[in-house]
Amino acid sequence: MNYGVGVPEDTYSPAFLAGACPIVGSYGAHDRANQGTTAKLSRVLDDLGIDHDIKEYPGAGHGFLNDHETAGDRSPWTISVVMGAFAGASRYHQPSAQDARRRTTAFLTRHLAP
Numbered sequence: 001m002n003y004g005v006g007v008p009e010d011t012y013s014p015a016f017l018a019g020a021c022p023i024v025g026s027y028g029a030h031d032r033a034n035q036g037t038t039a040k041l042s043r044v045l046d047d048l049g050i051d052h053d054i055k056e057y058p059g060a061g062h063g064f065l066n067d068h069e070t071a072g073d074r075s076p077w078t079i080s081v082v083m084g085a086f087a088g089a090s091r092y093h094q095p096s097a098q099d100a101r102r103r104t105t106a107f108l109t110r111h112l113a114p
Contacts, residue, residue, distance in 0.1 A: 012040045014048055022051040024107040026100035028060030028093065053107050057096035064093040065100060 010016050023045060027034050038056040045052040057064060 012037075012044055014044055017044050017048060017050065020045075020048070020050050022107070022111050023054070024052065024104050025054040026065070026096075026103065027054075027056045028062055028064045028096065029056050029058045030061035031064075033062060051111075053103055055100070055103065057093065057100070060093040060096035061091065063091060065097045067092045067094075067097060 023041075025038070025041060027038050038054055042052065042054045045054070
């Protein structure tokens with residue numbers, strides 16, 4: 001899980017998350033669209049006893065995992081302007097991305113390995 005934008009308010013409630021599977025999440029601290037998500041989600045998962053690895057990267061913003069150019073998008077400028085106004089600057093942040101990928105792979109291996 002890397003995004004929490006546009007979800008209903010009760011998405012981070014104990015009632016909604018009760019019985020959820022283990023969750024791994026990575027967020028950029030400079031992503032205005034996800035301010036507070038890390039703390040809110042971690043607190044509820046802790047209270048419910050659901051295994052999780054949720055981390056916020058202080059040097060990263062929105063799209064910090066995206067290390068490639070747009071894939072055939074005909075209007076990347078428009079999308080960048082709209083998303084930039086909403087979420088803040090969106091750009092790849094290598095140290096955060098590498099750690100998030102490492103954590104995600106380790107978490108999934110631990111929970112999905114036979």
